[in-house]
Amino acid sequence: MRVIGLAGWSGAGKTTLILKLVPELNRRGVSVSTLKHAHHAFEVDEPGKDSFEHRAAGAREVLVASERRWALMHELRGAPEPRLAELLRRLSPVDLVIVEGFKREAHPKIEVHRAANRKPFLFRELVNVGAILSDVPLPQAPVPVIGLDDVQAVADQLLELAEPVGSVLSELERTAGADAALRRS
Secondary structure (H helix, E strand, C coil): CCEEEEECCCCCCCCCHHHHHHHHHHHCCCCCEECCCCCCCCCCCCCHHHHHHHHHHCCCEEEHHHHHHHEECCCCCCCCCHHCCCCHHHHCCCEEEEEECCCCCCCCEEEEEHHHCCCCCCCCCCCCCEEEEEECCCCCCCCCEEEEHHHHHHHHHHHHHHHEHHHHHHHHHHHHHHHHHHHCC
16 A cells, blocks of 8 residues: 645645546556545534434444445544544555645645645645646746646656555654654653
């Protein structure tokens, strides 16, 4: 299993790009899972459904299963938000995990930038940015720049920059330990 992230400001097109990349990668015979960070409370079920009511009643986890899929919902109930490393360990094995968000974590990533957002590029302040996907040229970039709409080239770059999950977990744990030490000092 290998890991690569897409990082960028909200509205840059990360989700839209993933919706194009997953079929392209599947076409190439690559099995893909995605892991997305949400910055707000979100619901995966709806009031009135049994799973929602189980959570509302106080269940810590609710697992829903059918002949087509299963989903596990875990309520934090005041516990800290899990780090990327913990979430990666929960995934079933696939060829490639695409992480959307978690831009401050130390996994390998590609920046997604859209000029219409009027936001600055992030590659100067983020670690492990190996390429930039943009709708504007960036001739001074220290990494390759690829057009946002060139899905085949983007898929090639994702596969080239993705790193084995073991290496990613080691780096995430190393940097989490360094961050914790800084907070204690």
